[in-house]
Amino acid sequence: MKTSGIFFLRRPPYRVQLASPRDGHGHGWQLLLGERHSQRGIQMLAAMWLGPEADAFMQAHPELKAGDCLDLQLDRLHVSRDEIVGFVERGDLAPPRWPAAAEDPSALPTPPQVVSCGVHPLTPSSPHMPHSIVALATVKKRAQEAARARKSADEACPYPFESAAAGSFKAYYEAEIQRMQAEQAEQAGAAQEASQEGQPS
Known part of the structure; x- marks a missing residue:
């Protein structure tokens, strides 16, 4: 299953070594994400970004931090240990949607059991x-x-x-x-x- 949207980082991306190489890649970038449509509703996600595009993006944006927004397309979404996880197919920087929260990452609300539900x-x-x-x-x-x-x-x-x-x-x-x-x-x-x-x- 695929989904596209604006997500915010819950912490800076970090490089991980894959115990079992996937799609020909021995390492990838772990992104802990949040999806928010209101000040109260947050969906927690974790995504892995593999390949040279991911490496190039991280080298071009080494300053990424919690609260920064990314425009991502995610694929292979599934549930693992009560968390939605998937893989990044495409990514780019997005303008901040919540400037006050982005300036103070500790102010980001993080309820673990809430899903934001947008209007059809x-x-x-x-x-x-x-x-x-x-x-x-x-x-x-x-x-x-x-x-x-x-x-x-x-x-x-x-x-x-x-x-x-x-x-x-x-x-x-x-x-x-x-x-x-x-x-x-x-x-x-x-x-x-x-x-x-x-x-x-």
């Missing part, structure tokens, strides 16, 4: 989303319920499709589908073993 780009309001802020635990619960009800992620997602909440919903939905499939495979294997044990040799 095609409608003036979202009837199924009366509030702009939704708890990440609520997103996870709705995604799990949709997966168990055998609904598709696009059909069941109650959030604007380009919002952070929608991205989190789909990532949690996919994680729940994988968990259910693994559980079914385990149950089928156990049933097969039981039936084999019950047959006379």
Whole structure:
């Protein structure tokens, strides 16, 4: 899944050595990001940027610090340990959206369990989303319920499709589908073993 938008750095980017080389690269740049649509709603993300474009960008902008804004395109978003993670496909500097916060990074609010939910780009309001802020635990619960009800992620997602909440919903939905499939495979294997044990040799 891909998403594009303006993100702010929660700390300066740092170079990491990859234990398992990925896409032919032995190292990459770790970006701890926040996505904010209001002063209260923040989605936490972590992204890895690989390749010569990442190295060139970091060499050109060694002064990057917490609070700086980046215009990024992220790919392969998924949930890992209750955090949304992915890979940077394209990046550029963005003008500061919250100058006061950028001047004082310690003033950035960092609630760990909040997702900002923007308004649907095609409608003036979202009837199924009366509030702009939704708890990440609520997103996870709705995604799990949709997966168990055998609904598709696009059909069941109650959030604007380009919002952070929608991205989190789909990532949690996919994680729940994988968990259910693994559980079914385990149950089928156990049933097969039981039936084999019950047959006379």
